[in-house]
Amino acid sequence: MPKCSFCSEQYEFPYGLTVVLPDGKILYFCSSKCRRNYELGRIGWKTRWVKKRKKGKKEEREEIMKQAEEKKEKKKVMEKIKEAAEKAEKQTEQEKKGEEKKQAKTEDKQENKQR
Numbered sequence: 001m002p003k004c005s006f007c008s009e010q011y012e013f014p015y016g017l018t019v020v021l022p023d024g025k026i027l028y029f030c031s032s033k034c035r036r037n038y039e040l041g042r043i044g045w046k047t048r049w050v051k052k053r054k055k056g057k058k059e060e061r062e063e064i065m066k067q068a069e070e071k072k073e074k075k076k077v078m079e080k081i082k083e084a085a086e087k088a089e090k091q092t093e094q095e096k097k098g099e100e101k102k103q104a105k106t107e108d109k110q111e112n113k114q115r
């Protein structure tokens with residue numbers, strides 16, 4: 001993904017414009033707006049609308065990160081609940097097995113007594 005030489009934003013390839021200067025320098029522009037502003041001699045990070053856009057993006061990203069973290073926490077809680085349920089199931093199974101074993105042992109004893 002090329003990075004816009006003016007607003008330093010990354011964009012997909014079919015969009016935008018790539019300019020190769022005679023001295024071999026390559027300039028990427030995400031839009032004609034960026035190209036024209038560059039040709040006017042403006043500097044990207046000093047231009048007001050670039051700053052504004054970047055600020056908005058940062059806030060967006062932070063929001064997305066927050067949402068992702070909340071989702072992760074929810075997942076963790078769900079996993080804990082699942083684990084607890086599985087443990088409980090295993091315990092009940094073990095208890096059942098133990099009871100069966102006890103019964104088997106008592107049966108064995110009875111057989112021994114009969115002999």
Ligand SMILES: [Zn+2]
Pocket residue numbers: 004005006007008009029030031034
């Ligand atoms: Zn741009």
